[in-house]
Amino acid sequence: MEIDVKHIAKLAKLDIPEAELGKMEKELSSIVAMVEKLPELTSKESLLDPQNTMQLRPDEVKPSFPREEMLKNVPETAAGCLMVPKVVE
């Protein structure tokens, strides 16, 4: 099967250099070939595990982490906010 590596890279926000496109396509194809051996299943069973229903915690207002702690790992900040390149002209 043809794999449009450029299109997938765009969706995944990855820059795959022109020279590596062929190698990436070959590698993905070999993995996809493995995947194509899967049998057809027509079962309509639920995809969720009925024995492992998740237990959600109550939605309560609780203290969170201090802002200055959170911002320590942020690459670029200004006035206590995250900085990104200009999005709207």
Next chain:
Amino acid sequence: MKKLYEHSATELAAMLRAKEVSAVEITKATLGRMEEVESKVDAFLTVTAEQALQQAQQVDETIAAGKPLAPLAGIPVAIKDNICTKGVRSTCASRMLENFVPHYNATVMEKLAAQGAVLPGKLNMDEFAMGGSCENSYFKPTKNPWDTTRVPGGSSGGSAASVASCEVPLALGSDTGGSIRCPASFCGIVGLKPTYGAVSRYGLVAFASSLDQIGPFGRTVDDVALLYRAICGRDPKDATSREAALGEIEAKVKGLRLGVPKEYFGDGISAEVKTAVYGAIETLKGLGADVVEISLPSTDYALAAYYIISSAEASSNLARYDGVKYGFSGRRDGTLNDLYLSTRSEGFGAEVKRRIMLGTHVLSSGYYDAYYKRAKLLQNVIAKEFTDAFASCDLIVTPVNPTTAFKLGEKVSDPVQMYATDICTVTVNIAGLPGLSLPCGMGEGGLPIGMQLIGPKFSEARLLSVAKSYETAVGGFAVKEM
């Protein structure tokens, strides 16, 4: 006489209580041993000596004050670098998180801290836990203590190598498709992948959320039980976590029905691995177990299903690395899209990109039904086959890896060949079951071979009991002298 660093965690805990040794002495022995062998093994990414000595000092003060000690008090436990440790960088062995210092602890770290366990450092792994050899680390490959020209297995390679080389008595790792059991087997130690939901993943950097599980490594079965007991149980911060507890482990095999699935002993498994695992089955038979032949017919498809599900989930989970909130950040002189592209292209390594690409492909428009949905349906089939098998047996015995540890560099160029090493372990994650890897012999070149015990959900006590019986029967497991 045994050196201090050679003692098991269980022995050290007893010595501490008998006042034969102090917690600071134990930590110094660990740090000294790390200095001695780390250059050969390369298991650690970060060493936290000062903090470890302070933690040990506190335990000694607790002892001096005559207060009761928690089971892991004063015991060094090294941690895989995808588990968040407050104030200590947690890199996932990726350039993306090279300078990431979490402002919170994973729940397992909170539990260890509450017991007074000592953190000597953070351990190497395959980047974002993707790999089976520890060679995908951005920083360095870890070496197998039994032969330093060979891989320790992965992705928790640092965890297994640090315990096997007696740098630490205990370590935590994580297992998404075999990442605890594979390195435990290659390094000749005991590793437990608990039932899905038995241990909180809060603070574990997400790879494939429906498969990931944190678990313990040790050189003895009692040590693995000791660490599992400390970390298991329900945590409101992980909605998938469940009530779980572990009582005392007693060696018990008599009357137990051992299922041996023929699909796990096929052509892909090397002769020496088969011989060793069959030998272990004979030993368990000698202890009173009954052997039942069983069949898990969908095993052949498990690997493909695993790579669809795990890559799809990884591509979603790793979308968060955008260069904005934390981690590596690319060029900021262009558009926001340029920032995303450069951050992700320069921050992720080759294997991580391959999995993101595969995951994006299988989830992309028009392919979802053909891949992801089909794999999830197959997951139900595989889980049901296990449930049916457990009607006729109490636990299942299989190999862990098809071969013993391979050479560094031997499989890096062929992803499909590398993925095939997970053939015996991925089904356990797909079905959400507990799996234990324990040594069962030596292959050519003195390389360890592991066997895998698989049980129904939340049967950790049974797995550990059988493992302990085996350990006792063979007179304990060999430790590599270095």
